Amino acid sequence: MPIQRVRSKWAKTDVLLADPILREYVPSTRSFEQSTVKQMLEQYAMIYVKPIHGTFGSGVIRVEKNSESSTPYSFQSGETKYSFGTFNEMFRKLQKVKKRKAYLTQQGIELLKYNGRRFDLRIMVQKNPQSQWESTGMIGRVAHPRKIVTNYHAGGTPMPVNTLLKAFLSSEQWNRYDTNLRKLGVDTARALEKRFPRIKEIGIDVAIDHHLRPWILEVNTLPDPFLFKKLPNRSVFRKIYYYAVAYGRFKARKRNA
Numbered sequence: 001m002p003i004q005r006v007r008s009k010w011a012k013t014d015v016l017l018a019d020p021i022l023r024e025y026v027p028s029t030r031s032f033e034q035s036t037v038k039q040m041l042e043q044y045a046m047i048y049v050k051p052i053h054g055t056f057g058s059g060v061i062r063v064e065k066n067s068e069s070s071t072p073y074s075f076q077s078g079e080t081k082y083s084f085g086t087f088n089e090m091f092r093k094l095q096k097v098k099k100r101k102a103y104l105t106q107q108g109i110e111l112l113k114y115n116g117r118r119f120d121l122r123i124m125v126q127k128n129p130q131s132q133w134e135s136t137g138m139i140g141r142v143a144h145p146r147k148i149v150t151n152y153h154a155g156g157t158p159m160p161v162n163t164l165l166k167a168f169l170s171s172e173q174w175n176r177y178d179t180n181l182r183k184l185g186v187d188t189a190r191a192l193e194k195r196f197p198r199i200k201e202i203g204i205d206v207a208i209d210h211h212l213r214p215w216i217l218e219v220n221t222l223p224d225p226f227l228f229k230k231l232p233n234r235s236v237f238r239k240i241y242y243y244a245v246a247y248g249r250f251k252a253r254k255r256n257a
């Protein structure tokens with residue numbers, strides 16, 4: 001049986017929202033509609049709209065409402081920013097800029113910054129050779145200074161997580177935090193496996209907000225293991241690769257994000 005890949009962000013988010021513990025880590029997520037965008041902007045002031053079948057951060061748009069401004073509505077796609085006086089003007093342009101595919105709307109999380117650049121984390125969770133889920137690696141991704149996504153393929157820079165969180169946590173706090181994130185990774189994998197029984201690995205994109213609360217932005221099935229080659233600690237990638245070979249990831253299968 002081949003390894004399962006689930007592309008739909010909706011299908012995966014639904015599983016997490018159905019779990020009483022995991023749902024607390026998922027930002028409010030709804031389908032893309034004019035009324036939803038308007039309502040979520042009122043509620044959260046900043047939201048992300050993203051393709052349900054997207055990768056590499058492509059097509060992702062950050063929409064904001066700032067009541068203090070003379071142009072309260074704005075959004076950014078790629079490096080381009082647009083601002084508007086009214087919601088309707090903004091929404092008209094948003095529909096033009098957005099790709100012609102299905103989108104979802106998600107509560108925006110204000111990411112922590114490192115040297116003025118936003119960052120989030122990727123947690124790699126794999127079936128180990130004993131068929132148990134294990135969080136095998138964690139890596140930070142620092143956004144390109146002019147972009148709203150942290151993806152490596154959009155100019156993001158991979159960095160060790162402890163370097164990024166040093167300014168926010170003592171080393172003792174970091175140890176506890178690391179353990180909790182790894183547990184969140186395993187819990188997420190177990191929940192997804194119930195619905196998608198042939199998954200062998202997941203890569204979770206986790207945002208950390210200013211209260212240091214972790215949020216699951218999305219889960220990737222068949223995530224890119226080679227990202228972890230960028231870590232100075234070579235043993236992380238070695239283990240990831242070893243596990244992946246053990247469950248047959250590289251037998252005539254394309255590398256995917």
Ligand SMILES: Nc1ncnc2c1ncn2[C@@H]1O[C@H](COP(=O)(O)OP(=O)(O)O)[C@@H](O)[C@H]1O
Binds near residue numbers: 047056060110217
């Ligand atoms: N709700 C959100 N709040 C803040 N940033 C987000 C949010 N959703 C996505 N992002 C940013 O956009 C990036 C790409 O979004 P993601 O959902 O992971 O789609 P993709 O499949 O294209 O990687 C994330 O890694 C993160 O940097």
Ligand SMILES: [Mg+2]
Binds near residue numbers: 056057151205218
């Ligand atoms: Mg992602």
